[in-house]
Amino acid sequence: MNWRKHYKPVITFTGFVLFVLLSYLTGFQPGIRSGKSFISFTREMMGLLPPAFILIGLFEVWVKREIIEKHMGEESGIKGYLWAILLAGTVVGGLYVALPLCYILQKKGASLGVIFTYLNAAAICKIPMTLFELSFLGLRFTFVRYLVSLPLLTFVAFLFGKYLGESEYKIMDGS
Amino acid sequence: MASVLMKTVIINTVIPFGVVRKVMPLWIAALVMLVISFFLDRDKTFMALKRSWKTFSRMLSMFIIVLVLVSLSLSFIPPETITRVLSGKGIWFGSLIAASVGSITAMPGFVAFPLAGILAEQGIPYTVLAAFTTTLMMVGFVTFPMEQAFLGTKVAFARNISSLLIALLVSIAVGVAFGEFF
Numbered sequence: 001m002n003w004r005k006h007y008k009p010v011i012t013f014t015g016f017v018l019f020v021l022l023s024y025l026t027g028f029q030p031g032i033r034s035g036k037s038f039i040s041f042t043r044e045m046m047g048l049l050p051p052a053f054i055l056i057g058l059f060e061v062w063v064k065r066e067i068i069e070k071h072m073g074e075e076s077g078i079k080g081y082l083w084a085i086l087l088a089g090t091v092v093g094g095l096y097v098a099l100p101l102c103y104i105l106q107k108k109g110a111s112l113g114v115i116f117t118y119l120n121a122a123a124i125c126k127i128p129m130t131l132f133e134l135s136f137l138g139l140r141f142t143f144v145r146y147l148v149s150l151p152l153l154t155f156v157a158f159l160f161g162k163y164l165g166e167s168e169y170k171i172m173d174g175s
Numbered sequence: 176m177a178s179v180l181m182k183t184v185i186i187n188t189v190i191p192f193g194v195v196r197k198v199m200p201l202w203i204a205a206l207v208m209l210v211i212s213f214f215l216d217r218d219k220t221f222m223a224l225k226r227s228w229k230t231f232s233r234m235l236s237m238f239i240i241v242l243v244l245v246s247l248s249l250s251f252i253p254p255e256t257i258t259r260v261l262s263g264k265g266i267w268f269g270s271l272i273a274a275s276v277g278s279i280t281a282m283p284g285f286v287a288f289p290l291a292g293i294l295a296e297q298g299i300p301y302t303v304l305a306a307f308t309t310t311l312m313m314v315g316f317v318t319f320p321m322e323q324a325f326l327g328t329k330v331a332f333a334r335n336i337s338s339l340l341i342a343l344l345v346s347i348a349v350g351v352a353f354g355e356f357f
Binding site: 006008009012013016030031033034035036037038041042045047048049050051052053054055056057058060061062092094095096099100102103116119120123124126128129132133135136137140141144145147148149152153156160164169171172173174175 | 198201202204205206208209212219220222223224225226227228230231233234235236237238239240241242243245246247249250251253284285288289291292295301304305308309312313315318321322324325326327330333334337338341342344345348349352353
């Protein structure tokens with residue numbers, strides 16, 4: 001293992017473990033709670049990540065470049081943006097799925113505007129999350145939020161794509 | 176108060192249930208696809224699995240950092256603190272605080288929305304709740320390292336700032352729709 005590259009997570013994790021241990025010894029409640037929530041988050045991630053990353057891998061291998069280029073590329077027009085929103089609404093997982101997917105989409109020829117629309121929409125247009133929102137905050141709230149946020153985030157993504165496209169911007173592989 | 180207590184009980188039962196419900200179809204979908212792929216083309220399937228592992232292992236160090244940050248933020252700014260901080264502030268000041276809290280902390284949707292529902296019941300304006308939930312979803316201080324690794328510092332920063340502005344506009348629109356301004 002390359003120590004230089006991995007010193008940040010190692011230091012963060014060791015520090016965190018020490019902090020939680022110390023919290024248990026001194027009875028510091030927030031520290032104890034954070035240890036517990038770390039374990040529960042890790043457990044949740046272990047249920048979510050393997051299938052999510054298997055699907056990402058299959059997507060990368062099976063979906064042809066021509067298809068993405070045609071439907072989400074520079075020439076796709078408004079259709080590409082609609083695909084992006086549809087993809088955002090249905091694909092599960094948070095940023096940890098959306099970001100690697102953006103990297104793959106760019107490699108396969110999707111335009112930057114479409115990619116950023118997907119990334120922005122993935123944060124707020126998930127269908128399961130929307131059902132939660134509906135049941136706790138009501139239809140009017142959800143409707144207004146969609147009505148305002150969806151056009152705005154698409155427009156912002158379009159501007160991002162236009163501005164960054166000029167400088168040959170490349171999304172990185174996340175390492 | 177009784178109904179708040181009841182909802183808290185509901186939240187606590189919903190959390191594990193929600194996780195299972197969310198994960199099961201995903202496992203089924205992944206395994207079915209994997210089997211189909213295997214019968215269509217073995218080499219491609221192994222290549223896909225190799226890619227999956229590569230993508231994951233590249234992100235592993237980011238995962239650890241983000242998980243630590245999320246756990247810390249959730250335990251130092253627990254739902255009770257958020258309720259206390261947002262109660263009894265006006266619309267403007269309340270929204271400002273809500274947007275800051277929402278930007279700093281990260282919370283899964285199945286914790287955030289029940290909490291927002293409880294806050295709504297306590298009479299906290301919808302404008303404030305919109306600022307809170309929208310920034311919670313769109314702006315991520317604790318997930319910033321991960322965004323940074325994929326998008327670069329400048330773009331990740333610009334994206335978060337633009338998301339913050341969108342969130343503020345959304346909360347104003349919600350406030351108008353609920354008649355909280357006039």
